[in-house]
Structures are given as C-alpha cells and as structure tokens.
Amino acid sequence: MKRPKNDNFLRALLKEPTDHTPLWLMRQAGRYLPEYCETRKRAGNFLNLCKSPTMACEVTLQPLARYDLDAAILFSDILTVPDAMGLGLYFAEGEGPRFERPLREEWAINNLTATDPYEHLGYVMDAVSEIRRALDNSVPLIGFSGSPYTLACYMIEGQGSSDFRHIKGMMYSRPDLLHKILSVTTDSVIAYLNAQIDSGAQAVMIFDTWGGSLSNAAYQEFSLQYMQRIIAGLKKEKDGQRIPSIVFTKNGGLWLEKIAAIGCDAVGLDWTIDIGDARRRVGDKVALQGNLDPNVLFAPPEVVAAEARKVLDSFGPGNTGHVFNLGHGISQFTPPDSVTALVDAVHGYRQG
Ligand code: CP3
Numbered sequence: 001m002k003r004p005k006n007d008n009f010l011r012a013l014l015k016e017p018t019d020h021t022p023l024w025l026m027r028q029a030g031r032y033l034p035e036y037c038e039t040r041k042r043a044g045n046f047l048n049l050c051k052s053p054t055m056a057c058e059v060t061l062q063p064l065a066r067y068d069l070d071a072a073i074l075f076s077d078i079l080t081v082p083d084a085m086g087l088g089l090y091f092a093e094g095e096g097p098r099f100e101r102p103l104r105e106e107w108a109i110n111n112l113t114a115t116d117p118y119e120h121l122g123y124v125m126d127a128v129s130e131i132r133r134a135l136d137n138s139v140p141l142i143g144f145s146g147s148p149y150t151l152a153c154y155m156i157e158g159q160g161s162s163d164f165r166h167i168k169g170m171m172y173s174r175p176d177l178l179h180k181i182l183s184v185t186t187d188s189v190i191a192y193l194n195a196q197i198d199s200g201a202q203a204v205m206i207f208d209t210w211g212g213s214l215s216n217a218a219y220q221e222f223s224l225q226y227m228q229r230i231i232a233g234l235k236k237e238k239d240g241q242r243i244p245s246i247v248f249t250k251n252g253g254l255w256l257e258k259i260a261a262i263g264c265d266a267v268g269l270d271w272t273i274d275i276g277d278a279r280r281r282v283g284d285k286v287a288l289q290g291n292l293d294p295n296v297l298f299a300p301p302e303v304v305a306a307e308a309r310k311v312l313d314s315f316g317p318g319n320t321g322h323v324f325n326l327g328h329g330i331s332q333f334t335p336p337d338s339v340t341a342l343v344d345a346v347h348g349y350r351q352g
Contacts, residue, residue, distance in 0.1 A: 003241060004137045004202070009071040013203060013244035013266045013287050015321045021312060022070030023346045024142070025339070027329030028063040029075050032336060035062050046091050050076050053126035060131050064139065066336070067343045070323075071140050071203070072131060074196070076124055078146030078207055081188055082155045084120035085112060095159075102158030104166065109177050114187035117195035124192075125199040132200035143201025145193050147208035147249075148185040148230075149223035155181065164213055171222060178222065186226045190233035197235045197243050205246040205268070206230060212251025219255060228262040246289055250328060253278070260286045271327030276314035279321075288315070289323040292342075297326075297334045301341035308345040317351050 003010060008022035030036055039059050043049035050056060060075040079097050083089035088100030103109055118125065131141055154160070156167040156178075170178050193204050211223035227247055234245060247259055248268025259267050260282040269278055269290035278288055296307040308324070315322045324346045330339075 002137065004135070004140050006070060006139050009140050009323060010203060010242075010244065012320060012323045013246065014242060015284065015287055017319050019319075020347050021315075021319075021322050021324050021349065023324035023343065024069050024071040024073065025063070025326050025330050025342075026073075028069065028073065029059045030330060031332035032330060032334040032339075033062055033066070034336075045093075046077075047089065050080060051123045053123055053130050056123075056127040057130040057134055060127075061134060063339075067339055068347060069139070069343065071142055072135060073142040073205075074124070074128055074131065074144060074201065076127065076144075078144070078151060079154055080121060080124060081115065081145065081185070081192055082151055084115040084117075085155075085185075085188060087155055097154060098159045099155065102166075103152075103155045103181060104170075106174075106177060109180055112181060112184045114184050114191065117188075117192045121192060121195070125195055128196055128199035128201055140202040141200060142203050142205055143193060143196035144205045144207060145189045145230075147206050147211060147223060147247075148182045148189060148226040149214070150208050150210045151185050151189075152178065152181050153210045155185075164210070171218065182222065182226050186229050189230050193230070194233070194235050197238050201243070202238075202241070203244045203246065204234065205248060206264075208247065208249040208252065211249040216254070219249075219252075220258065223249070224255070224258060224262065227259075227264075231263040244287075246323075248289070256281050266323065268325070269327065274314055275311055275322075276316055279315060284321070287321040287323065289325050291325070291327045294326040294328055294330055294334070297330065297338040297342065299338075301338065304338050304341040305345035308342055309349060312346070312349050312351075 008018040011018045012022050036059050039055055040049050043055050056075045060072055064072055079089050090098050092098055153167050206227055211219055244265035246266040246268055247264040250270050253273035256278055266287035266289050271291050271293035275291050292311050
C-alpha cells in the first residue's frame with residue numbers, strides 16, 4: 001500500500017521532513033458549511049447522518065472540496081461507542097447528546113461488556129472503506145475515538161455537564177465502579193480503533209475533551225493510564241505503513257511531558273499553551289498538533305493570517321513535527337471564508 005500523494009500530515013506526525021506545515025481542522029465537516037447543513041437535513045438528523053456510510057462519506061469530503069486541507073477525518077461521533085454498548089444515544093434538537101440509560105447503578109455497571117466493532121459499529125467501518133475509496137490516495141484519512149474518561153463522562157452524566165457531579169461523585173466514593181467502566185470502555189476503544197485501521201484509517205486520534213477537568217492525581221489514574229493502555233493495544237502498522245497516533249487532552253498543558261511519555265506519536269494542544277514552550281518541553285519525543293484559538297476565525301482575514309503566523313513562528317524552525325490545527329473544534333458560527341484565509345496563511349508561510 002502506497003502513501004497518499006499528499007502525505008505531509010503523516011510525515012509531520014512521524015517527524016519526517018515536510019514540504020509545508022500540514023493542516024486540518026477539528027470538526028472540519030460541520031454546521032459552519034451550508035453544504036453540510038443541506039446533507040444533514042436530508043439525513044433527518046445528526047445520528048442518521050453518522051449511521052449512513054454514504055452520507056458520512058459525502059460530508060467527510062465536503063471541507064476537502066472547498067479547502068486545500070492536508071487530511072480528512074472520518075465523519076462520526078465519539079458517542080457511537082457507548083451507544084453500541086447499549087446506552088441508547090439520542091440528540092435532542094439544539095440540546096446536544098443524551099443517553100436513555102445513563103450508567104449509575106452497580107448492577108448495570110457489572111453487566112457492561114465491551115462492544116464488538118464489526119457487529120455493532122459496522123456502519124463506521126463501511127464509512128471508513130467508502131471514504132478511502134473516494135479519497136483515492138489524495139490525502140490521509142484520520143480515524144478517531146473518545147478517551148475512556150471522556151466517554152465515561154457522558155455515559156455516567158447521561159449528557160454534557162458543567163460540574164461532572166455524577167462521575168466525580170462515583171470517582172471519590174466508588175472508584176472501583178468507575179475503574180470497571182473505564183476498563184470495559186478501554187477494551188471497546190482498542191477494538192474499535194484497530195477495526196478502523198483495518199478498514200483503512202491511516203492515523204488515529206484520541207479525543208480526551210474532559211480529562212482536563214480532573215485533579216493532577218486523578219488525571220493520571222482515571223484518564224492517562226487508560227489512554228496509555230489504548231496506545232499499547234493499537235496496531236502500529238498496516239500494509240507496511242506506520243499508523244501514527246495523536247492524543248489530545250483539552251486543558252492538558254500542565255501534563256504535557258506525561259502525555260508525551262505514553263507512547264503516542266503526537267500530542268494535540270489547545271490554545272492555552274504556547275506551542276514553542278510545548279516543543280521545548282517535549283523535545284523530539286513527539287510531534288505537536290495545534291493550536292490556534294478557534295475564535296480567531298471571527299476576526300478579519302488579515303488578523304486570521306497574522307494569528308496563524310504567530311503559532312508557526314512560535315513553533316519555530318525545522319520542517320517537521322508540527323501539524324497545524326485549531327485548539328478545539330471549529331464553531332458552527334465560523335464564516336467559511338475565514339478558513340480560506342487560514343489555509344492560505346499556513347500553506348504560504350515561510351520561516352522569517
Ligand atoms: O472533526 C470532525 O470533523 C469529525 C467529526 C466529529 C464530530 N464529533 C462531529 C459532530 C468528531 C471528531 C467529534 C468528536 C466529539 N463529539 C467530541 C470530542 C471533541 C470535542 O469537540 O471536544 C465530543 C465531546 C463529542 C460529543 C458531541 N457530539 C457533542 C457534545 C455534540 C454537540 C455539540 C454541538 O456542537 O452541537 C456533538 C454533535 C456533533 N458531533 C456535531 C458534529 C458535526 C454537531 C451535530 C449537528 O450537526 O447537529
């Protein structure tokens with residue numbers, strides 16, 4: 001199996017020299033694109049869109065048709081895994097994700113079993129193969145999963161939360177129950193990501209959106225430890241090509257060295273940390289992905305370009321080890337032309 005024609009993204013992750021700093025954007029296929037809204041309307045709702053391989057493939061390709069991006073990301077959601085574990089995912093219009101059966105009772109936790117990705121998430125594997133065919137080796141395809149801790153937040157709270165009182169209540173009163181949930185979820189995630197790799201994903205990313213809400217000790221015990229297990233369980237190669245892994249803990253800047261030590265190839269950064277400082281802290285242990293504040297995209301194009309250059313200047317010289325991205329997902333209210341300004345600035349950048 002050959003690498004894609006534009007393999008700058010894979011090169012940067014593996015710290016090989018690149019032609020330019022590659023970029024892609026978290027949530028690059030989403031509601032800021034009118035064509036996405038149109039397909040989503042046709043699907044009826046977001047979950048139908050995720051569960052239709054053909055429509056998931058269509059929206060995956062939409063941002064690449066508009067912009068010169070260096071990678072595609074599978075269109076899906078992290079919460080399909082707990083859905084496959086039987087929790088009953090639904091999206092109440094305008095209210096975000098919900099589970100019909102949040103995990104709170106000891107008996108339900110003891111009955112939890114890991115999901116077989118081919119049996120319960122076959123639609124994701126079909127989407128991955130369909131997207132790979134459609135990409136025709138133009139750019140690499142990223143597969144992904146939520147981290148066990150971030151998935152457990154939704155599984156236990158039953159929805160998004162601002163205080164996480166149910167999961168943290170369990171963590172401090174019955175850590176054994178939380179560990180059981182995390183360990184079954186970890187097994188599900190390993191099987192799920194390996195199935196994505198077997199179906200054609202050329203890099204994988206773990207989204208740990210809520211690990212940064214934990215105390216220092218709890219982060220290591222309840223989030224990082226399980227991500228380390230996932231990395232250890234991932235296929236490292238497919239058809240003779242390395243499959244790099246990216247770990248992104250939002251608000252995890254404090255723990256950068258520890259994240260860099262779990263065996264991943266790259267660490268995702270949110271915008272609260274200076275990427276040059278981050279680079280000095282990790283040395284050449286891992287590549288870095290990030291880290292423009294997504295709200296920069298609400299400024300005029302010349303400001304977008306200047307802010308992008310600040311990130312690139314701060315990362316510093318050496319044509320490798322940096323994948324440009326936002327520090328979190330792109331907002332649904334982003335003007336699409338701001339993304340054009342961003343892509344031009346990153347691809348046109350020359351070290352001053
Ligand atoms: O990056 C991509 O383009 C790939 C697709 C992707 C989505 N969700 C599509 C989506 C990815 C990688 C995710 C990850 C995800 N999902 C995370 C981790 C990253 C992060 O953003 O912190 C989390 C926490 C979720 C759970 C989730 N899904 C929430 C909280 C919501 C509602 C928030 C919102 O913006 O409305 C979703 C829905 C969702 N997932 C949308 C998209 C494009 C919007 C749904 C819509 O079209 O109505």
